[in-house]
Amino acid sequence: MRPAYDARLWYRQIPLRHSVRAYDGRSVPGDMLDSLRPFLSSFSDLCRGARGVFLNNAGDLFTGIVGPFGRITGVSTVVVFIGDTSVPEYMEGLGYLGEGVILHATSLGLGTCWVSGTFNWSRTLSRVVRGVNERVVAICALGFPAERENGGQKLLSKLARSRERKPIDAIAGGLPVDKWPAGVREALEAARLAPSAVNRQPWFFEVAEDGVTLSVQGPGSGYGSSKRLDCGIALLHFEVAARALGIEGDWKLMGPPHVGRFVFGSGER
Template sequence: MTNEQYIEAIEKRHSRRAFKPKHLADDVKDVIKQMVDVVNESAGLDFVFVDDATPFFKIFSGKFSMIIVAGPDSQKAREDCGYYGESIVLQCVYHGLGTCWVSGTYNENKVYESFDFPSEKRVYAVIAIGYARDRYSIVEKSMYSATHKKSKSYQDMIEVCDEKLPEAYSYALKLVEKGPSAVNRRPVKFRYENGIFSAYVDEPYSDKSIDFGIAKLHFVIGTRAKGINGKWSLENVFEVSEPQRLKFEPKENNDEQ
């Protein structure tokens, strides 16, 4: 997917809990499995695709699959689970699927019982994926109303700002506003001091770090849209990369005269 397509997916994404009464097509499942494999290999995580996720839920309806978002028991793994899990979500949304990040309204014990996770691995959340119904259900409308009464703007998430934010950062933070967050709490706090942009959450060893990872991905997508190529350091500082310049060296003429 292009960066523009990711932005399109961010704009259209809504959490869905009511799905059509049919499972994902086999070719769609194959693509999602491939994305899961790529994430696990590149990020050292332990995502698992589950074909039929209905036994693990009560308030969701219809037929749907899920991705178990799991990895090592560390702060970095928590953030990476959010970052890479959201990348899969956005790809699914762009291609017309309904998704929902879930951290509390599924049977976590049953997940652990059904899948053999080593003791040093943790299940941090699951992502439901299916063909969303054309209209929102009563449950979906009720949950949306309950969790979106106090939606934070990106200005509310900025803890310190000693000068005007660059336009690219302001735009990126607007995309952060549109990211999923447990009960819409948006726990990430941003700081812009002496030209350095950084972020953190109060309780890094909690599910807040899932939200943090999601926010970091949305921020990177936003800055790239404005021509800034950067990445988050291990200290959660956004580091801007210098544009690479191609150097063309004249070839020496080694042909015999």
């Protein structure tokens, strides 16, 4: 199944997306939620084992400190990301699906923030988990940025996002750069902007004449690893850029330590 999204629209959101921690308390309107709803389930074959659920009046889920800029405040609407642990690739599926929700939300003018581990797990689980194999992996704050987020805090967040980004030659190899197919460097730049836990950027792209292979760098590459969620986000960023730039191809998922291979020319028409 060819992923159902507007690649050019999402590609424009990649450099705009940033973590918003201060919201103005308003709930997200129904028409915006309706626009996001198709991306809460399998809008691509790569989303197997992943789903999202909206919760309103859910600001009490946040219980801890998030990042160097303090608590998430003023949140009303939350997206809960749930994985089916019986599906080996559920973590990369959640990264892919969740970032799709976030890019589309950004296109609607909404603020977002990926969060894992700093919210009320038991309350979240009791409200949304359906079966013994399901696990809440992350949540996403969703709403309208507060005025202060539009000022200094927004600038700090953008600076933090760009700070210490690995250079292209640290996240990609294979063919010499001057032999890379047209558009691949731009797609890798989009992947380079993908968010990851503590900005670890645990991905590596091997460029070949017929495709690009994405793998997990370092230990913790096995199924169910949080690094595979990070790589699922980078996988979507690469795919969005490739489609926006006219590069035909599809991701084929692979086992550890690899995540997938984007095979050129395999896209459905």
